[in-house]
Amino acid sequence: MNLKELTTLLRECAGVGEGIDLDGDVLDVPFDDLGYDSLAILQVTGVIERDYRIQLSDDTVAEASTPRLLLEFINECLSSATQAA
Template identity: 75%
Template sequence: MELKELTGLLRECAGVDEGVDLDGDVIDTPFAELGYDSLAVLQTTGHIEREYGITLSDDTVAEAETPRMLLGFINESLTEAGRAA
């Protein structure tokens, strides 16, 4: 999964703060600064889990403070599942 797909899913699942440009360089920006709390990130990862048939623990998702970190966990799970993007 790439950043563009993740930010699209964040918009779809949790909306977007008007003051945030998710099309910009946000890969290392904390989710809190992007206007997403832990519940929004969990909602988005739940969608990803269902769509891709992977499982991410709540602890793992809680560790992911930035899109880069979350993408790392997602892509690791996809690779383990044999479905790398």
């Protein structure tokens, strides 16, 4: 998964706050600063888990405070799932 796919899901699941540019360099911007609370991130990760058939632990999701961290966790899980298949 890449940043563009993640920001598309963020927009679809939780919208975009006024004055927030998700098309900019947001990899290391905390989700709180982007206007997304933990509930919004849980919604997005729920869609990702369903669509990609992976399971992210709640602790992992809670630790992912930026898009970069969340993408690292997602892609690590996707890689593990691919290797197991």
